[in-house]
Amino acid sequence: MDYLDQQEFESKMLNDLSHITLKKGPIDPEYYSRYEVKRGLRDLDGRGVLVGLTEIGEVHSYILDEGEIIPVPGRLIYRGYDITDLAKGFMEDGRFGFEETVYLLLFGELPDQKALKNFEQLLILNQKLPENFARDIILNAPSKDIMNGLARSVLALYTFDDNADDISIKNVLKQCIKLIASFPSLAVYSYQALTHYHGKQSLILHSPQPDLGLAENILYMLRPNRQYTELEAKLLDLALVLHAEHGGGNNSSFVTHVVTSTGTDTYSTMAAALGSLKGPRHGGANHKVIQMFENIKENVKDWEDDEEVKNYLSRILSRDAFDHSGLIYGIGHAVYSISDPRAVILKKYAAKLAHEKGLTNEFNLYDKVEKLAPHLIAESTKMYKVVSANVDYYSGFVYCMLNLPIEMFTPIFALARIAGWSAHRIEEIVNAGKIIRPAYKSVAPRQTYVPINKRG
Structure with a gap:
C-alpha cells in the first residue's frame, strides 16, 4: 500500500469508526434525574456538590435565608484573607504582591519583611532552568500551543530531578517552588520559539534578572527591548494575584487534588492541571x-x-x-x-x-x-x-x-495559578486522604456474546 493509499484508507476508517461511535447518541438526560446524578458536580440550583475540605481558598457569593439562596456581592478569600484587603494592602504600599501571595497560599500566613525577603531570594535562586534546557527541550521541537509547550517542559523537568518521585513535604515544596519560579521562563521561551519557528520572526531570548520580581521578569523577557513602565508591571502583578487561587472547586485545582491523591509525582500532577486549564471552558x-x-x-x-x-x-x-x-x-x-x-x-x-x-x-x-x-x-x-x-x-x-500576545493569555493564567495548585497539592499530601475515585452508574444494556463468524 503506497502513501496516498494509506492516507485514503486511514481517512475512510476514521470516518467509519466515528460514525459507529456517534450512532449510539448521548446518554438519555432522564437518567441523570432518575439516578440523582449531579452533572458537572453541580446541583440543580447551581451550587457545587461538596467533595472535599480546604483551608486554602474560599469563594463566597450567596447567603441562605430559610433555605432560599440570596445572592450577595462576591468575595474571594485566600487563607482567610479577603482578596480586596490583600490587593489594597500592597497596592497602597506601592509594592508588588504576587510573591507575598504565593507565600500566603503555600504556608497559610502573611510573611513579615524578613520572611518575604528570604522567600523572594529563594524564588530567585530557582529561576534558572537546567543547562541547555531551553535549547534542547523548548527550541528543539517548538509547540504551536504554549500551554502544550508548558506541559511538555514540566514533564521534561522530571528527568532533571534526582528525587522526582519523592513526595515528602520538603521535597514537594522544593519542586513546587522551582516550578513557580521557572514558569515565566518556560512560558516566554515557548512563545519565542512559537513566533520564530512558526511565525518566521526573530528569536530573542532574555534571561530572567535576579533583581526583578516575577511579574517584572515576564515583561522583561517577553519584550525585545526589555522595557516596561512601573504601572504596567504592577498591573500585571495584580492580575497574577487575582488569578493565583479560586477555591478547591475550580476544575484545575480539583484535578490537582485528584491526581495528587494517586501518589504520583509533582511534575505529572502539574502537567495534568495545565491540561485542564488549557481548555477554553476554563482558562481561555x-x-x-x-x-x-x-x-x-x-x-x-x-x-x-x-x-x-x-x-x-x-x-x-x-x-x-x-x-x-x-x-x-x-x-x-x-x-x-x-x-x-x-x-x-x-x-x-x-x-x-x-x-x-x-x-x-x-x-x-x-x-x-x-x-x-x-x-x-x-x-x-x-x-x-x-x-x-x-x-x-x-x-x-x-x-x-500590556501588549501581551493573545497566545500568552492562558499561560499567564497558569503562571499565576501554579501557586494555588502547589498549595492544593501539598494540602492533599498533608491530609493523606484516600484516592479520589468518584462513582459512575452504568446505564448500558446487557448484551449476549456473539461469535465473530456470526456477527455482521
Missing part, C-alpha cells in the same frame, strides 16, 4: 472577550451611543452577530452573580492604565457594555438571574494594553 475565556470587542468596535460607529451599542449587543444575543453563539463573553459566572471581586479590583486599575495608554475611549466602551449587557441577557433568556462581569472581562483588556 478572555480570548473570546477580546475577539468580541474587536467585532463590536468594527460594527458600532458611535461607541458613546447607548442605543447603538445596545442594538448590536441584542444582535449578538440573538445569534445574528459575532460568532453566532448567542453569548456576551465575560458577562456571567458559574459562582458569582452580583459581582466578581476580581473584576471589580482589576477594573479600577485598568482605568488608570487605559488613561496612561490613551485608551480611555476603549475603557469607556467596556464600562458601557458591562452596564447594558446584564439587562439585555435577562430580557433575552427570560431568566432574571443576576449576572455581572467576571474577571475574564477585564483581564483580556488589561493584557492587550
